[in-house]
Amino acid sequence: MTFAPDASRNPAPAGIKAVCLDLDETLLDGERASRTALRELLGTDRAWPVWQRVTDQHYARYLTGEVGFDTMCVERTQAFFAAFGETLGGAEAARREARRMAAMQRAWRLFDDVRPCLDWLAASGLKLAVVTNAPGDYQRAKLGALGLAADFDAVVVSGDIGIAKPDPRIFRAACERLDLPPGEVVHVGDRLGADAQGAARAGLHGVWLNRNGEPGENADVPTITGLDELPELLVADLVLGTACGPDHLLAAR
Template sequence: MASALTLRSDLPGSVANPPEIKAVCLDVDDTLVDFTRSARAALFALIGRDDMWPAWQRVTDEFVARAVAGELDPQTMREHRTKAFFAEQLGIQLDDGTVAVLEARRLAQMCHSWRLFPDALRCLDWLRAAGLKVAAVTNASGPQQHTKIAAMGLTRYFDVVVIAGEVGVAKPDPRIFHAACQRLQVQPHQAVHIGDRLDLDAVGARDAGLHAIWLNRDPAFHVAPPARVHTITDLDDLPELLVWEYAGVPAPRR
């Protein structure tokens, strides 16, 4: 039977009618799966240099947005992205056949090196043991994310998986958060969302009416979180935050 955590009110000094937390939504890439490490290593294997990652991310974001909007299917998106990257950033014009071969090689290298963060399964085990509903909410473009979730042994933890490429909107659009809540059969104020992006995950979830937690895994990146956004540095901190900061009951023993 699903349980709930009782959260303190957001209003200073108010203790009346605190909302109940019935569900937890989690981002996948760079929250549960160390995606950047694998993707960056695959790019290095493709081009033999490590200084082009920011440019690759910019081009990728552009083409993923087109895939989420339904303009491109995932495979076409990846090949067009790689072709555009080589042309715009390296000044190399590739034919379609070469792009297909290079992208297939890069994708295989990346998928082979996917790894979970060490804290991922401990956190998910705790959430399931607490009886909370759990959702994955991800800005990925398509079927590859289902493959990744299955390959990493995460499928059994999620009641629902909400993928931007399948619902047609991406974080921080409130509609993707509301879609997760609807599928979980909870109201937004009964859900918490955790992700590694302050803008897309934390602020997006907060503005959609969910409780927001920013996972900042980079100890060198210091920024004060905006109002109504909590910060943790790893997922091992999540249970204690849910219990202490929200519920105000004794923390679980470790």
């Protein structure tokens, strides 16, 4: 993949020094891995919409601190099978979750646009960080398995600091670790509210990575459909020195 950004289309704000990236569904193709794991567990992934709904419900409980991650995983599995009329005890739910988790980890893969984008960003002299919601050990294991452990100047995980996106404090924590003010940092992620808008509220330049073409009527931030579009979004400032001021949103749509 070769980047050939058109600087005339997408001016970026002056003085960008770093890019933060979400992990799941931004760098890691988590849906593909989760679907693969569900097929191994059930023989089909036709129940994927139910898994998504149950996951959203139970993951929200983890993010608010209501339950720990391991407990959440077991209770999610129980709730998923209960939706189909099967009641699981804790031990059986844990066994099935362990099988699903192992299958998912074997299926972890980067999106095709990740490696070229990271190489371009690093070659441009930008600092790089990951900002992600999940347990710290779990997310760092993903980075290691994906060959990304050495790519980032900072890794900020909600499970380590007790603050989850979209709380502005997690984005500001990333800026502190990068030793940069928020106005010099871009954050890119697949969740409009939790990533792009959350980062913007913290004073960063939020960018929504809308890989699936979701409706974005309330997208008051720049939108890209793949990381191969990110260099073009940034190149006016990084290469040509074009500026639109640190208080302006990026102009791409």
